[in-house]
Amino acid sequence: xxxxxxxxxxxxxxxxxxxxxxxxxxxxxxxxxxxxxxxxxxxxxxxxxxxxxxxxxxxxxxxxxxxxxxxxxxxxxxxxxxxxxxxxxxxxxxxxxxxxxxxxxxxxxxxxxxxxxxxxxxxxxxxxxxxxxxxxxxxxxxxxxxxxxxxxxxxxxxxxxxxxxxxxxxxxxxxxxxxxxxxxxxxxxxxxxxxxxxxxxxxxxxxxxxxxxxxxxxxxxxxxxxxxxxxxxxxxxxxxxxxxxxxxxxxxxxxxxxxxxxxxxxxxxxxxxxxxxxxxxxxxxxxxxxxxxxxxxxxxxxxxxxxxxxxxxxxxxxxxxxxxxxxxxx
Ligand SMILES: Cc1cc2nc3c(=O)[nH]c(=O)nc-3n(C[C@H](O)[C@H](O)[C@H](O)COP(=O)(O)OP(=O)(O)OC[C@H]3O[C@@H](n4cnc5c(N)ncnc54)[C@H](O)[C@@H]3O)c2cc1C
Numbered sequence: 001x002x003x004x005x006x007x008x009x010x011x012x013x014x015x016x017x018x019x020x021x022x023x024x025x026x027x028x029x030x031x032x033x034x035x036x037x038x039x040x041x042x043x044x045x046x047x048x049x050x051x052x053x054x055x056x057x058x059x060x061x062x063x064x065x066x067x068x069x070x071x072x073x074x075x076x077x078x079x080x081x082x083x084x085x086x087x088x089x090x091x092x093x094x095x096x097x098x099x100x101x102x103x104x105x106x107x108x109x110x111x112x113x114x115x116x117x118x119x120x121x122x123x124x125x126x127x128x129x130x131x132x133x134x135x136x137x138x139x140x141x142x143x144x145x146x147x148x149x150x151x152x153x154x155x156x157x158x159x160x161x162x163x164x165x166x167x168x169x170x171x172x173x174x175x176x177x178x179x180x181x182x183x184x185x186x187x188x189x190x191x192x193x194x195x196x197x198x199x200x201x202x203x204x205x206x207x208x209x210x211x212x213x214x215x216x217x218x219x220x221x222x223x224x225x226x227x228x229x230x231x232x233x234x235x236x237x238x239x240x241x242x243x244x245x246x247x248x249x250x251x252x253x254x255x256x257x258x259x260x261x262x263x264x265x266x267x268x269x270x271x272x273x274x275x276x277x278x279x280x281x282x283x284x285x286x287x288x289x290x291x292x293x294x295x296x297x298x299x300x301x302x303x304x305x306x307x308x309x310x311x312x313x314x315x316x317x318x319x320x321x322x323x324x325x326x327x328x329x330x
Contacts, residue, residue: 007084009035010316011309012103012113014091014257017045019286019301020119021074026309027117028081030324032316035111036083037103039090039124042146044071046121046287047298049144050164053171059298070298086111090124094260101281115281115312118262118269119305120288122252130159130246132211140214140221141244145171153177155240157224159211160247161188168245169198180204180239182211182226212236214244254288265290275308281315283308 011027013020016038027034042048044067047056052068059065089105094116096102103111127143130136137143145151145168156176158169161183172179181198186207188195198205208229216222224241227234254267263270263278268290275283285308286301294300313320 006102006110006112007035007086008112009033009084010114011035011117011312012037012091012101012111012115013083013117013119014103015045015119015121015286015288016040016043016085016087017119017121017286017301018047018070018074018298019121019305020045020117021071021078022302023117023119023285023305023309024078024083025074025081026306026324027312028078028083029327030309030313030320032309032313034081034083035086035113036078037086037089037091037105037111039088039106041088043075043085043087044068046125047071048146049125051167052144052146053148054167056298060302090256092256094256114316115283117305117308117312118257118277118282118284118288119286119301120254120257120284122287123254123257123267125250125252127246127250128248130211130244130248132213133244133246136214136216136221136244140216140242141246143246143250145245148172148175151176151243154242156180156243156245157182157239157241158245158247159183160245160249161185161190162247162249163190163194164249165245165247166190166194166198168247169203170194170201172245173201173203178240180206182206182209182224182239184208184210206237209237211244257288268294273307274311275304276311276315281312283312 010032011034013036016036024034024036047067055064091103092106093104101113133141152175155178157180158165159182209226212227213225224239226237269284271284271289275285285304287296314322
């Protein structure tokens with residue numbers, strides 16, 4: 001629902017992925033009032049949407065951290081300064097008047113801010129739909145598995161042949177009653193080591209197969225009919241399923257951000273060494289920020305967030321110091 005009167009903040013952060021969340025902490029540390037908007041209903045960006053149950057091994061200070069736990073810790077860190085979350089809302093239009101920005105969200109909420117930090121990652125991502133899955137999204141068909149426990153003791157069919165499909169099989173196997181993988185080809189895009197792991201678990205892998213129909217009742221999905229190509233003929237097969245995970249990849253799109261008057265390079269926003277875009281008081285950090293030698297990683301986004309926010313603090317108040325002081329002195 002739209003927030004009726006405009007929200008007034010020092011800094012609007014567009015994107016609540018790991019970079020945006022760390023930026024929200026840092027902006028709070030710099031005494032900036034923050035609103036953080038994301039089109040997804042939950043914070044965490046790619047990590048929450050695509051791999052919450054995977055271990056991440058290259059975040060400084062954590063030899064290994066579960067995606068979900070990293071995001072929980074980032075939210076907790078940011079929450080010390082109470083940023084205003086506007087989740088499930090897309091930042092749509094951005095205009096500038098009398099030295100302040102006005103962002104209009106797709107539900108007509110208006111946010112006014114002295115500066116904008118774009119941490120929109122690869123943009124809004126839209127999962128590729130499951131053919132024959134019309135009308136079943138949210139009634140048995142999912143694209144991501146944010147909460148594994150929901151699928152405890154269920155029969156699950158995972159559709160796809162990439163890393164995500166195999167990762168969901170591995171994550172669901174210990175808790176689901178059964179897991180099967182259905183793929184339309186005989187070859188997989190997933191890493192051979194992951195494919196081997198799934199094979200060693202004895203998970204049925206049905207290749208050269210297409211989903212034909214999903215069937216169920218008012219309580220939800222009950223079974224999936226697939227068509228399997230064998231010796232040139234199509235054989236029907238029915239699999240019990242209360243959940244189908246359609247892991248068919250996604251398309252990503254910067255969408256409205258492309259019309260904000262910024263310089264774009266390879267579907268990312270060009271920044272200088274302060275993380276400033278070509279427009280004053282609009283900065284970018286994380287996967288969405290582009291400069292020579294850029295490496296798109298969570299660790300990089302964290303550093304860029306700190307650089308961006310400290311420079312924003314000075315852009316908003318020229319008397320402020322660029323160096324924030326050490327948090328350990330607080
Ligand atoms: C399967 C997989 C495994 C990975 N493993 C690792 C790993 O081991 N280590 C590592 O360092 N990195 C890994 N990465 C990459 C890592 O996830 C990204 O580098 C990181 O998520 C970038 O964070 P970000 O906050 O910049 O962007 P994102 O995580 O992409 O978050 C951006 C957010 O902005 C939102 N958004 C976009 N446009 C708008 C708009 N107009 N309005 C509102 N919201 C908007 C999106 O909804 C999204 O939530 C992996 C990625 C994938 C897909």
